[in-house]
Structure formats: structure tokens, C-alpha cells
Amino acid sequence: MYESLVNFVDYCNCITIVASRVNELRERRTLDDEGIRELLESDDESLAEELFRHAREVAVGQFGPVVWLRALIEWSNVCRNDCYYCGIRRSNRALPRYSLTRDEILSCCDQAWRLGLRTFVLQGGENPPAAEKLAETVAEMRASWPEAAISLSLGELPGETYALLRRSGANRYLLRHETAKPALYARLHPAGMRLENRLACLHHLRALGFKTGMGMMVGSPYQTTDDLIADIRLMEEFRPEMIGLGPFIPQHDTPFRDIPAGSASTTLRLYAILRLMLPQAWIPATTALATLRPDGRTAGILAGANVIMPNFTPASRRSAYALYEGKARPGAEAAETLNQLKQELDTIGYHV
Numbered sequence: 001m002y003e004s005l006v007n008f009v010d011y012c013n014c015i016t017i018v019a020s021r022v023n024e025l026r027e028r029r030t031l032d033d034e035g036i037r038e039l040l041e042s043d044d045e046s047l048a049e050e051l052f053r054h055a056r057e058v059a060v061g062q063f064g065p066v067v068w069l070r071a072l073i074e075w076s077n078v079c080r081n082d083c084y085y086c087g088i089r090r091s092n093r094a095l096p097r098y099s100l101t102r103d104e105i106l107s108c109c110d111q112a113w114r115l116g117l118r119t120f121v122l123q124g125g126e127n128p129p130a131a132e133k134l135a136e137t138v139a140e141m142r143a144s145w146p147e148a149a150i151s152l153s154l155g156e157l158p159g160e161t162y163a164l165l166r167r168s169g170a171n172r173y174l175l176r177h178e179t180a181k182p183a184l185y186a187r188l189h190p191a192g193m194r195l196e197n198r199l200a201c202l203h204h205l206r207a208l209g210f211k212t213g214m215g216m217m218v219g220s221p222y223q224t225t226d227d228l229i230a231d232i233r234l235m236e237e238f239r240p241e242m243i244g245l246g247p248f249i250p251q252h253d254t255p256f257r258d259i260p261a262g263s264a265s266t267t268l269r270l271y272a273i274l275r276l277m278l279p280q281a282w283i284p285a286t287t288a289l290a291t292l293r294p295d296g297r298t299a300g301i302l303a304g305a306n307v308i309m310p311n312f313t314p315a316s317r318r319s320a321y322a323l324y325e326g327k328a329r330p331g332a333e334a335a336e337t338l339n340q341l342k343q344e345l346d347t348i349g350y351h352v
């Protein structure tokens with residue numbers, strides 16, 4: 001009897017300490033490593049709910065109960081890299097390779113614009129010569145939709161190609177850093193790919209005037225809580241305008257095919273922690289999260305995310321942009337089901 005009372009008091013103390021961490025993070029917009037570890041690792045789901053509540057209050061305070069839609073156009077799956085986790089890696093011979101034509105890209109943009117989306121996101125494998133050519137299409141997009149935001153996610157490119165794309169009218173660039181730890185970076189990528197190059201690209205992009213996004217997968221192989229804390233510190237210092245993060249999900253044609261997927265709960269906690277640290281950031285509730293958990297989009301928004309990226313890639317190409325298992329499954333992220341997405345958001349009190 002006495003022992004269970006002591007355990008209960010310990011439990012209450014622990015909850016009080018972690019709850020005060022959430023308040024401290026919200027007020028000071030930072031928290032020490034131990035505090036972040038507790039928020040990430042606590043197995044008390046009611047505490048996670050408390051963290052999410054604070055994060056969404058901050059998001060709604062900044063933006064209102066609004067979710068921003070970005071039209072995702074998966075431009076090409078041709079990639080020179082061989083990242084061990086990624087289904088479109090160069091060594092995957094099972095994948096039919098494609099690149100959308102200029103006409104296809106403009107038609108995707110047109111469809112998205114007519115449906116009310118005002119940001120186009122061109123994402124694709126890393127392919128510097130093709131990225132340079134893509135600048136012509138970016139210039140056409142800029143001329144046709146002067147008020148649109150044009151966001152790119154094309155990997156590491158030469159500085160002059162970034163400058164050309166910027167001059168052509170692109171104004172945002174997402175390049176996930178993938179991990180802030182060089183040793184972990186080396187376990188996720190083949191020799192020749194280096195974290196310092198990636199970080200140099202991010203600084204260069206920002207100097208060119210791009211609004212810049214970074215981020216990582218959650219639960220990628222070998223990743224520890226210390227690694228996630230290092231990621232948080234890196235973003236706290238760099239202060240990206242956008243943060244792209246979602247769970248790792250294995251893909252059957254990659255070396256990491258047998259590694260279990262990352263945790264949806266940890267992903268949501270990271271959205272919330274980063275919202276409290278960087279209240280103005282654009283944080284998408286990612287497709288990877290929605291792949292892992294059917295209510296991933298709304299759960300993400302309720303944890304402080306504020307962006308959803310419906311997929312406007314032509315349906316015939318989607319299965320070939322197979323970053324991870326289950327990604328091509330038709331769902332509410334597809335343009336055809338935009339209304340369903342709006343209804344889902346309506347049920348949680350948000351609108352686009």
C-alpha cells in the first residue's frame with residue numbers, strides 16, 4: 001500500500017515536471033536538452049496532448065485556424081544520388097524513370113491554381129543538368145502566375161544553378177539536412193555525400209534570397225533521441241522559414257527495406273516542439289505521416305503543423321515516385337479529393 005502510494009506520488013511529480021517543461025518552452029521559445037528529451041520520450045500520452053494543445057494555440061495565434069495548401073508536383077524521379085533510405089535512389093533498377101514535360105508541369109500548375117492553390121512545389125531527384133533546364137519552365141510559371149509562390153526541392157545543385165532558378169522566379173527552396181550529425185549522415189548516405197555540403201547549400205540558398213526549408217526523417221535507421229535533439233538545435237540556430245519532417249518509412253528496393261518505420265507520435269511531438277520554438281515557421285503535416293496513420297494530416301495540424309501539400313502529380317506518374325512503401329496509395333492528399341480534405345479540416349475547426 002505504502003509502496004504504491006510512493007509510486008503514485010513519483011508519477012505525479014514526473015507529470016508536473018514535464019508539464020512545466022511545456023510552459024517553459026512556450027514562454028522562452030527554447031528548452032534545455034533534458035527538457036526536450038522528456039517531451040520526446042515521455043510515455044504519458046496526456047502530456048503529449050498538453051504539448052499539442054500549446055503548439056496549436058501558438059499556431060492559431062499566429063495564423064488563425066488556417067491551413068495553407070501547397071500543390072506538390074513530383075517533377076522527376078531521375079536521381080544521381082544513392083541515399084540508402086530512398087526508393088528513387090540511382091541503384092533502384094526496378095523503377096521506371098520519368099521527368100514531366102514543360103506542358104505537363106504547366107498543366108499541373110493550372111489545375112492547382114484553378115482549385116485555389118497559390119503555391120507550387122516542384123520536387124524531384126537530384127539531377128543538375130535537368131534542373132538547369134527546368135529554369136525555363138520556372139520562368140514560364142512565374143510569367144503565367146506572377147502572384148504564386150514557386151517552391152523547389154531539387155537537392156544539392158551548383159551555386160550558379162540555384163542563382164539561375166532564383167532569377168527565373170523561384171522564391172522558396174526545401175533541402176532537408178536529413179541529420180545534424182556527420183556520423184549518422186555517413187550511415188544514411190554513400191561516401192561522397194557530405195553533411196557539410198548540404199549545410200553550405202542551405203546557407204547559399206538563403207544568401208540568394210530563397211525562403212529556406214530544412215528537416216529530417218523521424219526514426220531513420222540508427223537515429224537516437226540525441227540525434228533528434230541535435231536536429232532541433234540546428235534548426236533553432238538556422239531558423240528555417242519552412243520545416244519538412246516526417247517519419248522514415250521503408251521501401252522494398254532499398255538497403256533499409258527491413259528497418260521498421262519511424263514513430264508517428266514522435267513526429268507529432270517534433271511538430272509541436274518546433275512550433276513552440278519557431279512560431280512563424282511553415283510546417284507541413286507530411287504525406288509520410290498520413291501514409292503511416294490515416295488521420296495523419298489532421299493529427300499533424302492539431303499538433304501545430306500549418307501546411308498540407310496535396311499531390312498534383314499526374315496520376316499516371318505517382319506510383320513511380322516511390323520514395324517509400326504505401327506512398328502512392330490514393331488518399332486525401334490527391335487533388336481529386338481536395339474537398340474531402342477540406343471536410344476533414346472542417347471537422348477539427350480549421351479551413352484553408
Ligand code: SAM
Pocket residue numbers: 085086087088123124125126153154155156174175176178216217246247248249250251288323324
Ligand atoms: N532530391 C531532393 C532532395 O534531396 O532534397 C528532393 C527529393 S527527396 C526524395 C525528398 C525527401 O524525401 C528527402 O529529403 C527524404 O527526407 C525523404 N525521403 C526519402 N526516402 C524516404 C523514406 N524512405 N521515408 C521517408 N521519407 C523519405
